[in-house]
Amino acid sequence: MTSRTKENAVLLLITLTSLVIVIIYLVNRAHGTYQGFFSYLIENSYRPHINEMKPLIVGGRPLYTYYYSIVLISFILAVTLKRLPSIPLFKLRSPQSLLVTSGFFALVLSLGLQSFTYVNAFTKEYRGLRGKSLHERQLILNYGKVYQFARHARLLLKDHPSAQLITDMDITTDPGMYIRNFLAYHLYPVDMRNIRGEPVDNLIIFRKKNALQSVPEDFEILEQIDEENIIAVKKRVNNAPQ
Amino acid sequence: MPLNDTLNVLIILALPTISGLCLIWSMNKTHQLPWPLAVTLGFGLGTGLVAQWLLILSIFHLPFSFFLINLPFLVIPILLCGRILVQRRRTPPAPLIEWAKKSTNNPVDYALLSFIFIFVFFILWRAMNVPVVDWDAISTEVFRAKIFFYSQSAHYYSSTSHNTYPLHMPFVQTWFSLNLGEFHEQYVKIFYPLYSLSFVLFLYYFLRCFCSRTSSLLGVVLLLSSNFYVYHSCAAYRDITIMYYNCAAILLLVLWHCRGIRMFLILAGLFSGFSSFVKLEGTGYLLNHVLLLLIILSTMRAESNREKLRHFFFFLTPAGIICLTYHLFQYFEVILKRSVTASQMEADLYNLHVTFSNVLPRAVSIILKYVDNMFFSFNWNIVWFLLIISLFNTKTIVKQMATKLMLIAFLLYFGMYLAGFTLTKHYYWVIETNTILSRALLQIFPLACILIILINFSEEKSAS
Numbered sequence: 001m002t003s004r005t006k007e008n009a010v011l012l013l014i015t016l017t018s019l020v021i022v023i024i025y026l027v028n029r030a031h032g033t034y035q036g037f038f039s040y041l042i043e044n045s046y047r048p049h050i051n052e053m054k055p056l057i058v059g060g061r062p063l064y065t066y067y068y069s070i071v072l073i074s075f076i077l078a079v080t081l082k083r084l085p086s087i088p089l090f091k092l093r094s095p096q097s098l099l100v101t102s103g104f105f106a107l108v109l110s111l112g113l114q115s116f117t118y119v120n121a122f123t124k125e126y127r128g129l130r131g132k133s134l135h136e137r138q139l140i141l142n143y144g145k146v147y148q149f150a151r152h153a154r155l156l157l158k159d160h161p162s163a164q165l166i167t168d169m170d171i172t173t174d175p176g177m178y179i180r181n182f183l184a185y186h187l188y189p190v191d192m193r194n195i196r197g198e199p200v201d202n203l204i205i206f207r208k209k210n211a212l213q214s215v216p217e218d219f220e221i222l223e224q225i226d227e228e229n230i231i232a233v234k235k236r237v238n239n240a241p242q
Numbered sequence: 243m244p245l246n247d248t249l250n251v252l253i254i255l256a257l258p259t260i261s262g263l264c265l266i267w268s269m270n271k272t273h274q275l276p277w278p279l280a281v282t283l284g285f286g287l288g289t290g291l292v293a294q295w296l297l298i299l300s301i302f303h304l305p306f307s308f309f310l311i312n313l314p315f316l317v318i319p320i321l322l323c324g325r326i327l328v329q330r331r332r333t334p335p336a337p338l339i340e341w342a343k344k345s346t347n348n349p350v351d352y353a354l355l356s357f358i359f360i361f362v363f364f365i366l367w368r369a370m371n372v373p374v375v376d377w378d379a380i381s382t383e384v385f386r387a388k389i390f391f392y393s394q395s396a397h398y399y400s401s402t403s404h405n406t407y408p409l410h411m412p413f414v415q416t417w418f419s420l421n422l423g424e425f426h427e428q429y430v431k432i433f434y435p436l437y438s439l440s441f442v443l444f445l446y447y448f449l450r451c452f453c454s455r456t457s458s459l460l461g462v463v464l465l466l467s468s469n470f471y472v473y474h475s476c477a478a479y480r481d482i483t484i485m486y487y488n489c490a491a492i493l494l495l496v497l498w499h500c501r502g503i504r505m506f507l508i509l510a511g512l513f514s515g516f517s518s519f520v521k522l523e524g525t526g527y528l529l530n531h532v533l534l535l536l537i538i539l540s541t542m543r544a545e546s547n548r549e550k551l552r553h554f555f556f557f558l559t560p561a562g563i564i565c566l567t568y569h570l571f572q573y574f575e576v577i578l579k580r581s582v583t584a585s586q587m588e589a590d591l592y593n594l595h596v597t598f599s600n601v602l603p604r605a606v607s608i609i610l611k612y613v614d615n616m617f618f619s620f621n622w623n624i625v626w627f628l629l630i631i632s633l634f635n636t637k638t639i640v641k642q643m644a645t646k647l648m649l650i651a652f653l654l655y656f657g658m659y660l661a662g663f664t665l666t667k668h669y670y671w672v673i674e675t676n677t678i679l680s681r682a683l684l685q686i687f688p689l690a691c692i693l694i695i696l697i698n699f700s701e702e703k704s705a706s
Contacts (some may be wrong), residue, residue, distance in 0.1 A: 045620075048473045050376055052676040053620035062618040068627060096634045100698055103628045104460075110623055111357055111467055118364045118472075129371050134428050138373055178377060185380040189392045195401050196393075 007090055011078055015105040018073040022066050026059045046117040067106045074102040143182055150186035153231050156222060160202040160233050163192040166214050167206050205230040251429055254421045257315040258288025264322040270505035271329055279447040282440035289414050290516035296413040300396035301571055311417050354459040361466035369435040369476035373427040379478035387415035391425045400576045410520040411480050431478050437486040438475035445688055448493045449695055457699035464691035470621035470680055480521050481681045487517035488527045489688045492651045496644050499538045511557040515564025528565055530654040537650055595667040605664045611672055615679050629690045632697040645696045648689055655686045
């Protein structure tokens with residue numbers, strides 16, 4: 001074993017000691033158990049979001065604060081050892097090198113936790129999605145009912161390609177805006193967002209109280225799914241040219 | 243994915259990749275690139291060309307027929323294959339060893355590979371099992387691809403929402419779906435993990451030019467340690483695509499400077515142009531790339547001005563043509579035609595609402611948002627912290643040209659965004675919402691991983 005490898009092993013030991021100190025501090029602070037603490041970390045360390053993954057708060061602070069603390073404690077201990085003349089450790093290494101090496105060891109600790117959380121997230125999703133067709137997967141994901149409605153309407157409205165949405169949802173903000181867009185996406189080629197600029201020939205009455213009252217006279221009901229959801233199409237005028 | 247579908251998808255993806263490969267091989271007569279690197283660059287080049295070809299068809303109002311959309315990708319390999327073979331027989335290219343560092347086996351590699359395996363498996367599984375559900379995808383990007391697919395043209399482009407957004411991803415997905423014969427909600431997502439994993443490979447081979455295998459693998463682990471990177475690799479957002487083109491253009495410029503292979507310069511120009519066709523900020527990145535190239539040229543004292551000018555135009559010609567073509571198309575198809583101007587909050591390069599009031603307080607609040615996001619969110623692991631503590635190693639940084647260039651690229655990036663967020667309407671999006679800052683950081687994040695490795699493990703201490 002080279003002296004550098006030995007030194008790295010000692011530094012790793014110091015980092016692990018710092019980790020243990022931090023864990024003992026956190027578990028005692030929360031008056032919890034070690035098992036509960038690790039389960040909490042694994043369950044909550046993967047909180048995906050498309051715009052920003054919010055920090056996991058542990059003991060009132062973001063989790064990464066503790067990784068930084070571990071690096072700092074390890075660094076201070078290593079520099080103290082380096083300064084002690086009786087201990088032949090880290091004599092040729094710069095404080096910067098010790099700091100970065102502690103940083104990499106902290107990263108390894110973080111990667112360990114991350115691997116567990118990914119395996120955990122995968123297991124959960126795999127159980128839910130295993131063996132399911134694309135259609136079935138769509139149904140069990142968020143807004144599965146909206147997808148089901150959109151798919152049903154799209155099949156019904158093959159000959160009526162231009163739709164208008166009538167709803168009580170606030171479509172100027174989420175979740176209403178997302179649901180409107182989700183509906184329009186899954187309805188297409190039935191055009192609910194006036195992409196093609198064609199005159200409206202069907203109505204998607206969706207999540208509308210007393211939906212029946214929203215059907216204008218020149219439209220007829222193609223299907224009433226329930227009290228709040230109706231698909232209506234424009235009445236054909238008898239003397240219209242064929 | 244059933245075997246039949248897998249084969250179909252692979253054959254479709256092979257078309258642009260092979261065209262890209264042929265172009266790369268024909269541009270590079272002297273050096274043999276490792277095949278995974280050539281394939282990753284070929285994929286980026288090929289899909290970029292697909293998007294540009296569909297743009298050309300749209301400019302001339304031609305329909306996206308099966309024959310027309312595939313024409314160049316059948317012609318390019320046929321035209322170039324024979325030439326490449328003859329060329330290689332005459333002068334066999336120099337082997338990899340000339341530009342990659344030798345390495346010995348290290349047991350740490352296996353530990354790093356296990357981490358990489360977990361992350362890559364997770365990305366691939368999630369991307370191919372969770373269909374398109376993301377906000378922007380269903381509202382604009384993938385929705386637009388669906389519209390183009392059904393109309394077999396970009397005819398309705400100007401009546402789609404957010405029609406100031408560039409069209410790289412919708413065009414690539416339209417092309418893919420037209421070849422597949424259906425608009426498949428799952429398979430259209432394949433491009434996101436492919437761009438992500440292609441970049442992972444590129445990052446590895448880039449680092450191999452300067453570091454040992456272990457250090458290069460560590461660089462890959464640093465990149466994949468970011469929760470946000472992993473999540474975006476399996477989501478249907480364009481940020482991973484623009485990250486690929488933006489970072490690849492920077493890395494190619496650095497490689498060109500350090501290894502002197504002209505193909506890297508031309509490819510950097512193409513990728514820089516492609517980045518302007520993925521997202522609006524790509525045009526800003528193109529300007530950053532031009533500035534970086536000018537800085538590189540200013541350090542090349544041995545070269546004559548005439549030669550420097552040649553280098554400059556090798557980069558600027560493809561980049562400029564691609565960027566300008568898109569903006570002209572955009573101007574005539576959308577800006578001139580639209581009756582309503584973009585809303586106060588909508589992203590629009592032609593309508594930025596620049597303000598010079600309260601610049602300092604606004605800049606400070608933006609910087610604080612950056613600090614909070616980089617060090618305390620769950621996006622980036624502790625990578626930014628590792629970068630900061632690595633930057634104390636100023637002696638090494640001063641000695642390494644590649645590291646210095648990366649730092650300059652960083653400064654240009656942060657300068658651009660600080661000005662952009664402080665002086666324009668985008669201030670609102672950063673301060674009042676959490677919608678864009680993380681995604682903007684994602685587009686440069688891989689450079690942080692590369693910098694950490696170069697500063698701490700580069701074997702090119704004396705490079706200048």
